[in-house]
Amino acid sequence: MLSHPSRRTVRGALVATAAVVAAALPTAPATAQPSPADALKKYNELSEKASQLNQDHLKAKDDLAAKQGELDKAKGDLANAQKAEESLRGHVDVLTESTFEGARFNQISALLVSDSQQDFLNRMSAINILAADNAEALKNLTDAVNAADAATKTANDATEASKKLLGEIEAKKADLDKQLAEAQAQYRSLSNTVKNQLANSGDMSNISVPAGTAGRALQFALDQRGKRYVYGSNGPDTWDCSSLIQAAYRSAGVTIGRTSYAQAAAGRPVSRSEVKAGDIIVYYSSQSHVAMAVDGIRAVHASTEGVPVKIADIDSIGPISVIRRIEG
Incomplete structure (x- = not known):
């Protein structure tokens, strides 16, 4: 007559089996750092x-x-x-x-x-x-x-x-x-290298602007290059994206809304191929970010915390939602 194994014997066998399985599995790094x-x-x-x-x-x-x-x-x-x-x-x-x-x-x-x-x-x-x-x-x-x-x-x-x-x-x-x-x-x-790249003010050279309201607004925006981004700030030493655009056009004698949502409805719409200096470019489906065109290729904007007001390629900023022209 065969005797049943004791509970201690079964438990020991299970532990041993688990150890063998664990040893066979590949081990993941203890602390995987993101690139x-x-x-x-x-x-x-x-x-x-x-x-x-x-x-x-x-x-x-x-x-x-x-x-x-x-x-x-x-x-x-x-x-x-x-x-x-x-x-x-x-x-x-x-x-x-x-x-x-x-x-x-x-x-x-x-x-x-x-x-x-x-x-x-x-x-x-x-x-x-x-x-x-x-x-x-x-x-x-x-x-x-x-x-x-x-x-x-x-x-x-x-x-x-x-x-x-x-x-x-x-x-x-x-x-x-x-x-x-x-x-x-x-x-x-972020690494110091990345932080330094973000903090770079980019192109600070003199840029010619057109005459008129759009040119005056653009000149104001360009003059703010290098200033810090702060959420909800209204200037004059720090800006968020929409306060910069509002202040720029206010300096040219034009009143527009404070938010990027309001600015997405200002003026009249123009296509991407029609973009010229002073146009307002609103980004993302949420219309949560806004910049001002320097020309048909570049725009100046207050990006985000840790990044100063700077010039960037229009299409690199994000997916464009609408483009509005205040003058003309």
Whole structure:
């Protein structure tokens, strides 16, 4: 009769088998370091996402400012409506008091107290005027009450919308901060050689610009070469991509939106083959990055953190979404 092996014997056999299998498998490096190219690619991806979140955050702030303007107007309309209602209500109260004091007469009473036909006609005319005045005052009061109610609703709606936008801003800011932390951590992981390449200001030579608005805007943008990129910055010593473009055209006397989203709708569209100095080039399907054409080949832009404002090949910056011309 065969005896069953003990649990200890079985367990020992399994351990031995596992050791043999493990020894036969290829071993992976304990710490696989990404190549410099992979590290840079990851940094660019994180930076692009941060740029989009930055534009989202800026747009939410613009939306809040617009909604605050609507709220201020609604409050002003409400105050005016309440003032008009108060004034008209006083007018109606006077007419009501006059009615109780006997100021309102009907045709029969006018006929009974009239001394002559002319006196009757005069009394009837006065009665009609008083009635019309009363009716108009009541209508005006009703209109004022309705206007006050509508203004109250508008003000309440604008207040709620502002609160919602404030919540969205806080959420977008939290997302942006998280994304920035990841991008900055990735930047710190880059080699010094790569960091130095990113920090190079590139072509700093004098570049001729055309006359007119586009030329003045381009000159401003070119003058910012070498300045640092900072998310959400509005200059004058640091920029993000859209603040640079907005400030450039502001220096030329033209007002455009603060975000790359707004700038993607400014001016009129032109094709890639038509690009000339001063055109606004918006990148990525998200339209989260923007540059300004130096000519048909190059553009100046504020790229990302760790990279100064510099000139780059138009097509190397990223996939083009739209190209807009402000002048001409």
